[in-house]
Amino acid sequence: MPLVCTVLVLILYLCAHVHNRAYLLARAWEEVIMETQLEEPMLFGAGSIRRNQSFEDKENTVTYAADTKAAWGGWSWPLSVSATSKKIKPVDFIRNCQIGKLALEGIKGAGT
Numbered sequence: 001m002p003l004v005c006t007v008l009v010l011i012l013y014l015c016a017h018v019h020n021r022a023y024l025l026a027r028a029w030e031e032v033i034m035e036t037q038l039e040e041p042m043l044f045g046a047g048s049i050r051r052n053q054s055f056e057d058k059e060n061t062v063t064y065a066a067d068t069k070a071a072w073g074g075w076s077w078p079l080s081v082s083a084t085s086k087k088i089k090p091v092d093f094i095r096n097c098q099i100g101k102l103a104l105e106g107i108k109g110a111g112t
Helices: 002-034 090-111
Strands: 046-055 059-069 076-086
Touching (some): 002 059
């Protein structure tokens, strides 16, 4: 019976670790896209949640790090997730695409 309880508790904490990782990754992407800081997350079994952000001119990055505590022995499963997005200027991006398209058409036309 103790072995069954041990396995069940380990599975429970493994599920918490996977949930915390998925939740923090989704949260990091949301913060990167919205460029805002959300309230402090409440996660099962997680301790010492650390957040690092940098919103620069060309790139936004949000990183979360946390430890999922084990039920005994002082063990913990560290996790770290990061989301990065590059800022583009739509007008310049579309212009560059159009210039590239025209250049390719010029190359194709010159070959015939």
